[in-house]
Structures are given as C-alpha cells and as structure tokens.
Amino acid sequence: MPMNAALQGIADGGQATHAHTGAWVAGVLRQRISAGQLAPGTKLSEQALSEALGVSRNTLREAFTVLAGESVVQRIPNRGVFVAAPGADDVREIYRVRRMIEPAAVLWGEVRAEDLEALDSIIDRARAALAAGSVQGMADANQELHEALVALSGSASLQELMERVLAEMRLVFHAMATTPDFHSHYVERNAALVAQLREGRREEAAAELRRYLDGAERELLVHIGAIP
Structure with a gap:
C-alpha cells in the first residue's frame, strides 16, 4: 500500500482522546505494519506522519526509537527512517x-x-x-x-x-x-x-x-x- 494511503488509514482511525505519547504513536504504526499497510522499505516521513497523527516531531522520534528497538523500523544515517526488512x-x-x-x-x-x-x-x-x-x-x-x-x-x-x-x-x-x-x-x-x-x-x-x-x-x- 502506498505511504499516502496508509497515512489516510491512520487518520481515518481517529486520533486518541488521551495525550499523544511516543508509545501511543508506536502502537499505531505497529498496528499498520502488522496489517500490511506499510511494507518493508517504506520511508516514514516525519512531516507526513506528524501531520496525520497530530503529534510533534519529537513525539514521533520517540516512537521511532521504540520501534527501532523492536526491529520494526530501521534508522539509516542521512537518509531517514524506513520500515525494516527482517533478515x-x-x-x-x-x-x-x-x-x-x-x-x-x-x-x-x-x-x-x-x-x-x-x-x-x-x-x-x-x-x-x-x-x-x-x-x-x-x-x-x-x-x-x-x-x-x-x-x-x-x-x-x-x-x-x-x-x-x-x-x-x-x-x-x-x-x-x-x-x-x-x-x-x-x-x-x-x-x-x-x-x-x-x-x-x-x-x-x-x-x-x-x-x-x-x-x-x-x-x-x-x-x-x-x-x-
């Protein structure tokens, strides 16, 4: 699924009524990956995701740190954050x-x-x-x-x-x-x-x-x- 369509799915899911935390954002992205809506190699745009989820880039980076620790995303220096391709x-x-x-x-x-x-x-x-x-x-x-x-x-x-x-x-x-x-x-x-x-x-x-x-x-x- 294209990145834009996956982001629309995130937006359609509704934003949480509680404070948006890094853990909450990580959970949303993890669910989208588990559902097959974000494929391996997909670049996760900070700007697009922060706008779709209504969170700050700092909160998004916290989520990326959580997901990187789970081997679900990969940070590549000078290129950005990508959905991982497990080995x-x-x-x-x-x-x-x-x-x-x-x-x-x-x-x-x-x-x-x-x-x-x-x-x-x-x-x-x-x-x-x-x-x-x-x-x-x-x-x-x-x-x-x-x-x-x-x-x-x-x-x-x-x-x-x-x-x-x-x-x-x-x-x-x-x-x-x-x-x-x-x-x-x-x-x-x-x-x-x-x-x-x-x-x-x-x-x-x-x-x-x-x-x-x-x-x-x-x-x-x-x-x-x-x-x-």
Whole structure:
C-alpha cells in the first residue's frame, strides 16, 4: 500500500482522546505494519506522519526509537527512517519467541465457547481466501489466528508481545508474497489446530504447533537463502 494511503488509514482511525505519547504513536504504526499497510522499505516521513497523527516531531522520534528497538523500523544515517526488512537472525528470533508463547497459550490458556467460534470464523475466512487465491487474505487470517491463540492466555503482556512479533512477521511475509503455497498449506493445518482445541486435545495441539512453527521457520530461512 502506498505511504499516502496508509497515512489516510491512520487518520481515518481517529486520533486518541488521551495525550499523544511516543508509545501511543508506536502502537499505531505497529498496528499498520502488522496489517500490511506499510511494507518493508517504506520511508516514514516525519512531516507526513506528524501531520496525520497530530503529534510533534519529537513525539514521533520517540516512537521511532521504540520501534527501532523492536526491529520494526530501521534508522539509516542521512537518509531517514524506513520500515525494516527482517533478515535471517530476525526470523530466528521471531520463531524463538513464538515457540515459547504460542504452544503455552494453547496448552494452558482458557478456551471458551466464544473463543472457538472466533477461531472458526478465522478459519472460514482463510478457506475463502484460499479458494479465491488471495495471498493477502490468507496472510491476514493467519496473523489473526495466531494472535487469537495467544489471547487464550488471558495475559495483556503476552498479547502486547505478540503484537510486536506479528508486526515483524508481516514484514517477513512480504518476502513470501510471490510464494502462495507458503500460506496455502497452513490453512488446513490451522483448521486442524482449532479442531484439536475443540476436542480438548491440548497436548497434541501444542506439540503440533511447535512442529508447525519449526517447519515455517525453515521454509522462510530457505526462501531468503539463509540455509540450503
């Protein structure tokens, strides 16, 4: 999505009623990156963003510092701030975190009827995207599902961590935009995970999720040339 369109989306989202802080701005930008609205390599214009968000450039720079610490943006001297393009080390770190928190949420989180309904709805959207050949739709549904799995933990801190991880994951997914099979063969694996949760087979679901994450990490590393 072009920078101007993404900024319009930020403006359309409404400005916060509380004081605009660097953390709030970082959250807004992180959400836009996680939603795929700011692609790797996009230059983040201080002037355009400060006007769209109604914040000072100092506040915006605070947000950039937060996001740079999360490897979501990159500061390049004399050029500016850009949405990052994760490399092999970033991919490995993303999956270290995911292997720790996602299976744990599946194994020990609270699974209510409404949670299962929400997961089923995500699977329906993923299948519809698969049928339509929509890589973007499959990627969106995949992000939503893994966010929902971590939400089973009931922990706001883990959900905040997952939001940061998913923002980085979205940047990784851009590298797979021309490889639809990367997303398509996870649609039914996600459906199988939800079925295991519905049947109360928590340990099987958690073990399968770890294998799933191991496989996804390897696929990504092969695709970017980090391993043969």
